Amino acid sequence: MKDILGKTFECTCGRIHEVPDIEIVESSIKSAPDIFPEAFFIADLNTASLVNLPERRSFVFAEKRPLTTVENVNRVIEESGDFPEIVSIGSGSLTDIARYAAYLSGKQFSCVPTAPSVDAYTSTVAPVLVDGVKKTFKAIPPRKILIDIDILRNAPIDLLRAGVGDIIAKVPARMDWILSHITNNEYICDFVWDDIKDLLKEVLLRSEDILKREKIAVRTLMNAQLVSGLNMVIMGSSRPASGAEHMVSHLIEMFHEERGELPPFHGLTVMIGVFVSMKAYEVLMEEKNLPVEDFPIDERRKELLELFDEKKVMEFLKTYEGKRFQRVDLEKIRKALEDIYSEFLPLLKKALETIDVTSMIRKYRREFLSKIVRLSNTIRDRFTILDVFDEMKLLKSFSREIF
Ligand SMILES: [Zn+2]
Ligand SMILES: [Zn+2]
Known part of the structure; x- marks a missing residue:
């Protein structure tokens, strides 16, 4: 995969394909605050305990499984203030919340997956619940993905x-x-x-x-x-x-x-x-x-x-x-x-x-x-x-x- 990241090429299907440039870093999840020294973090009750998040630049949802709703996205935009990047620590929904909040507020976005549960981490779109109806919106790919294999393999079964x-x-x-x-x-x-x-x-x-x-x-x-x-x-x-x-x-x-x-x-x-x-x-x-x-x-x-x-x-x-x-x-x-x-x-x-x-x-x-x-x-x-x-x-x- 790494050999195609950031490349543009002409494919045998007749189209020109463009692959986003995403940096993939393997490290302990604990190092997230150092790897993203300028970023604002979001987590939920389950994932917040995995990292020692700097209080000044993080927001933890009170729920165990916050949904990707417009309300939660707006909440994150508000909480993240002037920080230039939003980083999610979690799986599907948290990643989508961070991705869409970052896109709407013109910030960068990176993610720290806590489970290998979905294929949405490298995506550029965000499915968001608007008045109970799921709509898919344009957003941005992550700048960086931090992989901690020990966290991934110890995700809930x-x-x-x-x-x-x-x-x-x-x-x-x-x-x-x-x-x-x-x-x-x-x-x-x-x-x-x-x-x-x-x-x-x-x-x-x-x-x-x-x-x-x-x-x-x-x-x-x-x-x-x-x-x-x-x-x-x-x-x-x-x-x-x-x-x-x-x-x-x-x-x-x-x-x-x-x-x-x-x-x-x-x-x-x-x-x-x-x-x-x-x-x-x-x-x-x-x-x-x-x-x-x-x-x-x-x-x-x-x-x-x-x-x-x-x-x-x-x-x-x-x-x-x-x-x-x-x-x-x-x-x-x-x-x-x-x-x-x-x-x-x-x-x-x-x-x-x-x-x-x-x-x-x-x-x-x-x-x-x-x-x-x-x-x-x-x-x-x-x-x-x-x-x-x-x-x-x-x-x-x-x-x-x-x-
Ligand atoms: Zn092709
Ligand atoms: Zn799927």
């Missing part, structure tokens, strides 16, 4: 599971992308797959070691997360990192948020989505038979209204009805996916077992998860395997039979 869950999602995400390229002629880049696939394989093979907190295995996971974040920056979109599995995850997350509940860690709901995508690709690649069933739009609307308010449902349906597909050629898709399917699917299956996807699936009622699966292709205009099933009128029977 659910954050390690979530980290594996979010990173293995890049496999079905890539398959969805190839599928859409074949079906809809969507632009695709091979560089962003080539630069991550070996890391992904390593993570898949060593998922057990990651949960055992083994140093090199956790480091590989973290590297994969950093590369995945960079891939999104390089593409200017989350396409390389997110397909149907993330739509399943987002729908579950939104369901919780709608009810004012804290959703499970992101990668934990993503792993349910990876399970769904994996099953879908099994059906497609192994030509398994599913009963053909209609899923009329009125029924879709009715089921959405059981989960979300009318305004949101109207927005979803508008997105859904705007999706246009060209002809689906199953033989062509199978051929294009053959290699990646045979190389990665067995590994994916094993890793899902290791991180115990079953315990996540059991948290929800079966009927609820089936509904999520048949509705998830409504929320975004991104083309995935679930759209192919929808086109072939298999979505309803698939959603019932997988759980």
Whole structure:
């Protein structure tokens, strides 16, 4: 990864790619105040205890898991005063709060990840909750990332599971992308797959070691997360990192948020989505038979209204009805996916077992998860395997039979 940081190059995909210049420093988390002598730090109740933060230039959220809300972002802008840089000590949400606060106030931003749980550290966008609705805003990449492997490997076990869950999602995400390229002629880049696939394989093979907190295995996971974040920056979109599995995850997350509940860690709901995508690709690649069933739009609307308010449902349906597909050629898709399917699917299956996807699936009622699966292709205009099933009128029977 380090060899591409800060570079601009012409890619075989025909586009010119620009990689942000991020400095990656390996050191003890305790040295953060010296590594960032001018910066203002933010932390939460869990992460503040990891560093001896100078009181004059830090702010600690009173919650254990502060959400990325506009209110929290504004709070940090206010607290950070005239300091030229904001540094987060934490995982997903704290990083996003710091990134967006720094961007809005024209400051620099750096981060000290405390768990290898998401691929958002190297990102340039920030998902922020505005009146309960998640919106993604333009922000800035970190100037520097401080990695302390002992902190990362000793993160809470659910954050390690979530980290594996979010990173293995890049496999079905890539398959969805190839599928859409074949079906809809969507632009695709091979560089962003080539630069991550070996890391992904390593993570898949060593998922057990990651949960055992083994140093090199956790480091590989973290590297994969950093590369995945960079891939999104390089593409200017989350396409390389997110397909149907993330739509399943987002729908579950939104369901919780709608009810004012804290959703499970992101990668934990993503792993349910990876399970769904994996099953879908099994059906497609192994030509398994599913009963053909209609899923009329009125029924879709009715089921959405059981989960979300009318305004949101109207927005979803508008997105859904705007999706246009060209002809689906199953033989062509199978051929294009053959290699990646045979190389990665067995590994994916094993890793899902290791991180115990079953315990996540059991948290929800079966009927609820089936509904999520048949509705998830409504929320975004991104083309995935679930759209192919929808086109072939298999979505309803698939959603019932997988759980
Ligand atoms: Zn994710
Ligand atoms: Zn490219």
